[in-house]
Amino acid sequence: MGRRIGLGRVEKLIENLKREINFDGTTFTGGNAIKIAATTTAASTSAIKGITSTISPYIQGTTQLYPLGTELVYGERKFRYAFFNGAVTAGLLVQQAAHLSDHTQMAVIDADAATLAAPSGVAYSHAVGSRAICVDTIGTNMVADNYAEGFLHANDDGSGTGQGQLLKIRTHKAHVHGTSPSVVIETYDPLTTVIVKNVTEFTAIKNPYKDVVVSPTTETGAIVGATVIDMTDDNYGWICVSGPASLLISEAAVVIGNRVVRSDADAGGVMAANSDPLLVPVGQVMGGSLVDTEYAMVWLNIQ
Numbered sequence: 001m002g003r004r005i006g007l008g009r010v011e012k013l014i015e016n017l018k019r020e021i022n023f024d025g026t027t028f029t030g031g032n033a034i035k036i037a038a039t040t041t042a043a044s045t046s047a048i049k050g051i052t053s054t055i056s057p058y059i060q061g062t063t064q065l066y067p068l069g070t071e072l073v074y075g076e077r078k079f080r081y082a083f084f085n086g087a088v089t090a091g092l093l094v095q096q097a098a099h100l101s102d103h104t105q106m107a108v109i110d111a112d113a114a115t116l117a118a119p120s121g122v123a124y125s126h127a128v129g130s131r132a133i134c135v136d137t138i139g140t141n142m143v144a145d146n147y148a149e150g151f152l153h154a155n156d157d158g159s160g161t162g163q164g165q166l167l168k169i170r171t172h173k174a175h176v177h178g179t180s181p182s183v184v185i186e187t188y189d190p191l192t193t194v195i196v197k198n199v200t201e202f203t204a205i206k207n208p209y210k211d212v213v214v215s216p217t218t219e220t221g222a223i224v225g226a227t228v229i230d231m232t233d234d235n236y237g238w239i240c241v242s243g244p245a246s247l248l249i250s251e252a253a254v255v256i257g258n259r260v261v262r263s264d265a266d267a268g269g270v271m272a273a274n275s276d277p278l279l280v281p282v283g284q285v286m287g288g289s290l291v292d293t294e295y296a297m298v299w300l301n302i303q
Helices: 007-020
Strands: 032-036 045-049 071-074 077-083 093-095 113-115 123-125 132-136 151-156 166-172 182-187 201-205 223-227 236-248 259-262 270-272 283-288 295-301
Touching: 077 223, 123 132, 236 283
Parallel strands: 045 071
Antiparallel strands: 032 045, 071 077, 077 236, 093 223, 113 123, 132 182, 151 166, 151 201, 166 182, 223 236, 236 295, 259 270, 259 283, 283 295
């Protein structure tokens, strides 16, 4: 007769099994993970709770291991997985990539539905429910999938319909503007409101965690996190978005309990929020050194 196993033991075995599940070749041993693979109609979702010898905010590399934006929860802190466009030392704010003006306010092509000529050869439609939209770039070539996992934003429509839609980009082909200004951008999300040919305008925006840069003194994008290690150019790694972080103090001393914003004097640093009331606070001071050019402990509230 077999030995009976109590409910508590069964639950423990199940929990251990969950921790050993392999997701696309990555074993989350010792941590809990949730991952939903992307389809043609839904982007991937990934979150990790807990760290291991291979999953840690203190590890970086040139190989992408998780979808950009994957969330990692470690104690009181939250991190997001990002790709760096430039080396950034620890304790600095980073922002999203700046927008490319030639890929903003792009008018929908002057047709309701067709197949774009070779070499693209991609069918598109501008009807409600479509996931393939054709626009004319203003200039500058598009590298294939440069905007994949980013967003296509309907920013204007002279007819008063269609604007305000935000669609997650799935894929697009390489585009040479000098050959043809038209490019088809395929999305996970469908159009839900009618757009108008040759009138509705779209802007392509990179995934906010792709090509992040040290926060410049003149803002060109939103703050998305802070570095916790010295990051190398063209590497993937983790940025802190919530909880305690060490950050460079800029311009003048800060006060414990007070809010701080991105610095307009030192790239990547923070300054007292009252220095520029238009900037969004990224957190509040917890302690550490509070003087200019040194580092303070800040409770981040970026996410």
